[in-house]
Amino acid sequence: MQLSDIFKVSDDVVARELSGETVLLDLSSGMYFGLDTVGGRIWSLLSHEPRTLHEVADTIEAEFDAPRDRIVADLLSLARDLRERELIVERSD
Amino acid sequence: MTGLVIGESRPQTLLDDVPYDTWVSPDGACVAQFHRRGDRYLLRFPHQADFALEPISEAAGYHVTAWPAPGCPERVVRNLYRNAILPILGNHSGGLFLHGSAVSIVNEAGNEGGAIAFLGLSRSGKTTLAGAFAKQGHPFLTEDVIDLRLRDGTYWLEPKSSTLRLFHDSAHHLLGSDLKMPEIDEKHDVDGGSTLPFADEAVPLRMLFVLGTDQGAPLSLRRYSPPEALAALLPHAFILDVEDKSRLRAHFSRMADLTEEVACYALDYTRDYAELASVLNAVLTTLRPD
Incomplete structure (x- = not known):
C-alpha cells in the first residue's frame, strides 16, 4: 500500500459518531467496529469523496499535533486493516 | 396492516x-x-x-x-x-422495537418514575425480572417486546400484553401459594392483576439494561458508553430483511439516536431466585439520582 493509493468507504458500511468514537457497522456481515477520534476523522475524510492517503495524511497533520512519520505509519496501518475487512475499497484511477 | x-x-x-x-x-x-x-x-x-x-x-x-x-x-x-x-x-416500517421486557418504576413518593427495560436473549430471565419488579409494586409494561415511540424528544415505552408468560418455577417463585397451574415444561400465561400489576399506559423510557449471557456471573452493573450501548443493543432488534441495506442504515441511525438519549447498562447476575432481591436493589439504586 502506498500513500498515492486512492480509497473510498464501502457502500456496505454505515457509520455514526458517538461520544468521540466512530462506530462502523458492516451491513454485509453484521460486524461492528470502533474507531478513535483520529480514526474517525480519517473515516470521515474517505466517506466524503475518494482520496489518496497522501491527502488524508496532510489533513490529519494539519489538524492533530503529531509528527508526520507517526501519522503516516498509523494511517497506513489503519488503511490496511480497513481494506482487509473490506470496509474501504481502493479506486483504480 | x-x-x-x-x-x-x-x-x-x-x-x-x-x-x-x-x-x-x-x-x-x-x-x-x-x-x-x-x-x-x-x-x-x-x-x-x-x-x-x-x-x-x-x-x-x-x-x-x-x-x-x-x-x-x-x-x-x-x-x-x-x-x-x-x-x-x-x-x-421505521419503528423501534427491541427484544425485552419492561416495567414502570414507582418512586419512593409513590409517583411514576419512568420505565426501565431489560434486553436479553431467549431464556435470559427478562420475564422473571419484570415479574419480580411487578411483585414489588412496579407494574410491568411488556414481557417480550419493547415498542418505543419518539415523541417531543422523549422515548415512550408502549404497554403490550397484560400477560406474563412464565415457566412453572418462575411462576411459583413469583406467585407462591396463589399459583394454580399444572407443572409442565412450557410457559404459562399469568395475567396481570393485584399480585403482578400491569401498566396500561405508555411511560417515558429512563434506562436500558442488557442482561449478560453468563447465568452464573456475580451481580454487576456497568454503564455502557454510547458506542458500547449501540453494539450491545443491535443484536436485540427485530430485522425482517438483513439484505435491505437502506432499511438497515435507517435502523442503525434510530438505534444510535436512542443510545445518545437513554442510559444503557450491562447487567450480570446469577440466575438464582435467591439473588433476585439483590438484583432489584442494585437496579433501583442505579435509578436514584446522585
Missing part, C-alpha cells in the same frame, strides 16, 4: 431454497428461518408455524397469513405474531 389470518394447519415440508437469514437460540437451536418469495417473505418457526408476509403498499404494510404446524396450538401462533412478526414489521 390487516392483522393476522390463520390458515389450516399444514406440515412444514422441506423448502427448496436456503434461508437468507436464520435466528438461532443461545443453545444453538433454530428459532426461525427467513425465505424470500419475490417481494414476499416466508418466515418459518420450526414445529410451530409458517408465516407469509405479502406487501400491500408502502403505507399499508403487509398481509400476514399463518399456517400452524400440526399440533401447534393457536395461542402459540398468536404469541409468535405478537412477539415476533409485529415487531419485525414495526422495525421494517
